[in-house]
Amino acid sequence: MSQPEYEAIVNEIRSARIPASPELRARVRALEAAVPPAPPRRELPWRRLSLVLVPACVDVGVAAPLTVGPAPSGKKGSAVAEGGAFTAARPTETLAPAFQAQSDSARAHKSAGKSGAGLPTTPGRAQIYEAQLTLKVNDLSTTTKRALRLTGSFGGYVRSVEYGSGRERGTAYLVLRVPIGSVQEAIVRFSGLGTILDQHVSIQDVQQQLDKRFRQMQSLRDTIAKLQAQLENPNLSSTDRAKLVAELVAARRQLDVLKVAQTRQQRQVSYATVSLDLRTQAKAAVVPHEAGRIGRALHRSGSILLDELKVVLYVLIVGAPLLALAALGMGAARISRRRVEARLLSGR
Amino acid sequence: MNMPRRRISPVHAVAEVPSFASVVERHLDDVHGYLVYLTRDRGIAEDLTAETFEKALRLWRRFDPRRGSARTWLCQLARTTALDHFRAEERRRRREGVYARDEYVDPEEGLFGGLSPELERALAALSVGEREVIALRVLLDLDGETAARVLGISVTACSTRLSRALKKLEERMSADVAA
Numbered sequence: 001m002s003q004p005e006y007e008a009i010v011n012e013i014r015s016a017r018i019p020a021s022p023e024l025r026a027r028v029r030a031l032e033a034a035v036p037p038a039p040p041r042r043e044l045p046w047r048r049l050s051l052v053l054v055p056a057c058v059d060v061g062v063a064a065p066l067t068v069g070p071a072p073s074g075k076k077g078s079a080v081a082e083g084g085a086f087t088a089a090r091p092t093e094t095l096a097p098a099f100q101a102q103s104d105s106a107r108a109h110k111s112a113g114k115s116g117a118g119l120p121t122t123p124g125r126a127q128i129y130e131a132q133l134t135l136k137v138n139d140l141s142t143t144t145k146r147a148l149r150l151t152g153s154f155g156g157y158v159r160s161v162e163y164g165s166g167r168e169r170g171t172a173y174l175v176l177r178v179p180i181g182s183v184q185e186a187i188v189r190f191s192g193l194g195t196i197l198d199q200h201v202s203i204q205d206v207q208q209q210l211d212k213r214f215r216q217m218q219s220l221r222d223t224i225a226k227l228q229a230q231l232e233n234p235n236l237s238s239t240d241r242a243k244l245v246a247e248l249v250a251a252r253r254q255l256d257v258l259k260v261a262q263t264r265q266q267r268q269v270s271y272a273t274v275s276l277d278l279r280t281q282a283k284a285a286v287v288p289h290e291a292g293r294i295g296r297a298l299h300r301s302g303s304i305l306l307d308e309l310k311v312v313l314y315v316l317i318v319g320a321p322l323l324a325l326a327a328l329g330m331g332a333a334r335i336s337r338r339r340v341e342a343r344l345l346s347g348r
Numbered sequence: 349m350n351m352p353r354r355r356i357s358p359v360h361a362v363a364e365v366p367s368f369a370s371v372v373e374r375h376l377d378d379v380h381g382y383l384v385y386l387t388r389d390r391g392i393a394e395d396l397t398a399e400t401f402e403k404a405l406r407l408w409r410r411f412d413p414r415r416g417s418a419r420t421w422l423c424q425l426a427r428t429t430a431l432d433h434f435r436a437e438e439r440r441r442r443r444e445g446v447y448a449r450d451e452y453v454d455p456e457e458g459l460f461g462g463l464s465p466e467l468e469r470a471l472a473a474l475s476v477g478e479r480e481v482i483a484l485r486v487l488l489d490l491d492g493e494t495a496a497r498v499l500g501i502s503v504t505a506c507s508t509r510l511s512r513a514l515k516k517l518e519e520r521m522s523a524d525v526a527a
Contacts, residue, residue: 006514009467009521013486016461018381024394028372028401338500344434345477 061308121180121203121272126265128204129183129272135194137278140170143193147174147276150189154182156271165280174276183272190276197279206269213262220255224248368408371418372401378419378488379426381461385483386430388472390459396433400426416494423484423498434476470520478513485510 020028121127137143144163151158156178163172178186191199227248231241379400383393403425404411411421460468471479484495485506496506 006518009514009517010486012463012467013460013471013482014489016463016487018377018384018461018487020376020380020397021394024380024397025376027394027398028376029369031398031402031405032368032372340435341431342477344431344438345480346475347434 062305064304064308120184122205125205126207126210126269127180128202128206128269129180130202130204130275131183131187131272132198132200132275132277133187133190133196134198134277134279135191136197137194137280140165140172140278140280143278144172144174146193147176147190147278150186151176151178154186155179156182156186159273170280172276172278174278176274176276177271178274180270180272183274186272186274190274193276194278198277206265210262210265210269213258213265217255217258217262220251220258224251224255227251365411365413366418368405371404371422375419375422376401379422381487382423382480382483383426383430384459385471385479385487386427386476387433388459388476388479390456392433396426396429400429403429416497419488420490420494420498423488423490427480427498466521466524467517469524470517473520474513474516477509478516481506481509482513482517 121129135143140163144161148158148161156176159175159177161172161174164170165172176186227244230236231244231248236244376397380393380397383396383400384390387393387396400422404422407425411418415421457465458468460471463471471482474482481495481499484490484498485492490498492503492506496503499506499509501509
């Protein structure tokens with residue numbers, strides 16, 4: 001068909017009018033009075049909101065680590081409190097596990113907060129208290145003498161001393177026994193003799209052993225008393241008497257053994273063993289590298305950013321398949337709708 | 349001292365929302381004509397027109413003149429209404445077991461507004477989709493972009509559909525004249 005013929009058809013269609021009937025017109029006009037208008041719906045301007053929200057979220061995500069990073073963290077503070085004067089040395093993880101299980105943690109933290117203070121014993125409990133201190137000192141001889149004097153002033157005694165002084169390096173190893181009641185103060189004083197390089201405290205509760213042994217001793221005493229009472233009977237045969245005497249001797253021997261053990265352990269718990277390792281050079285001073293404030297802040301900011309990245313990645317990994325499924329579903333629904341439309345529009 | 353007045357750019361100008369009554373007066377015939385082309389039945393077209401305007405009244409607050417003219421918006425609503433009607437009819441036919449949809453029925457005389465009988469018959473013989481594009485592009489004289497938006501297709505697809513429809517119309521008219 002030529003263009004003019006097309007135009008003829010188009011013009012004919014355009015010139016035709018399909019006016020609505022007066023009834024329809026009246027019907028539609030009446031609608032406004034009959035149908036109440038829908039209440040205004042507050043639609044959120046998503047595009048504008050996203051223009052604000054997305055940069056805001058990114059800003060918060062980046063600013064939060066940078067703000068939180070330089071702030072002093074609670075963890076760092078507690079490390080200082082735990083470490084106390086040992087910031088340059090090994091922190092409290094050097095404590096013996098036995099102690100950590102048995103001692104009261106709150107009191108331990110409180111006393112550990114003091115400079116170089118040892119860990120407290122539990123009042124009313126028999127405990128074997130052992131402490132090892134490695135100190136860097138300037139003058140080995142003077143410090144050793146001061147340590148010995150301090151031990152005497154606390155009512156303690158020196159178990160052993162190993163002293164060696166050379167041109168480049170000198171060491172002294174002292175094993176001291178300090179009354180348990182003064183051990184904390186003693187450790188504080190010993191710590192003041194030099195710079196602490198290492199500290200190890202071990203507390204072992206032996207109260208149960210003492211109590212058990214005491215009960216055994218009481219039982220043996222009762223047995224001995226009974227045997228003695230039986231032996232006072234004049235009607236005993238010589239055979240029975242000999243048997244009772246043998247039992248009595250065995251019980252007394254056992255009681256003596258228990259007494260010795262009890263006394264030894266009571267003596268052991270009444271004094272704490274403090275080992276002092278004095279050095280003129282910090283050979284074993286493994287001072288962990290402490291980054292500066294800016295370094296720590298940057299490190300912390302970096303780790304927070306990394307955590308945020310992990311969360312975003314996690315959300316993407318978990319959410320991506322769901323989003324893909326949703327997109328596929330929407331696409332399928334759209335295709336289906338189009339097909340239905342096409343089918344409906346293909347008819348006459 | 350007189351300061352020079354700044355001209356308000358069209359972007360910042362607030363588009364005027366016409367009253368619903370004025371929209372009814374201006375576009376009722378257009379919507380009705382479009383639906384007559386779609387349904388090929390004056391009675392159904394009238395019902396669907398009323399339904400379209402009822403829907404438009406309910407949604408009137410959502411109409412945003414910056415997005416398009418009231419006529420385009422009404423045509424979109426009319427199309428949705430008509431498609432819903434076709435779907436419902438299809439379901440009804442399926443339920444009743446009647447498959448006579450494609451059976452040709454002569455349109456009532458003067459259905460398309462007093463066209464020549466050949467053109468009326470040729471139009472009635474076209475598919476709904478073909479009549480629809482003719483109604484939008486020729487009867488309502490919408491531009492290609494607007495018509496494509498109403499149809500939910502690209503401008504190219506819209507042009508292609510229109511030329512195919514016109515060609516088919518011409519062929520049917522020629523065949524009718526020859527017969």
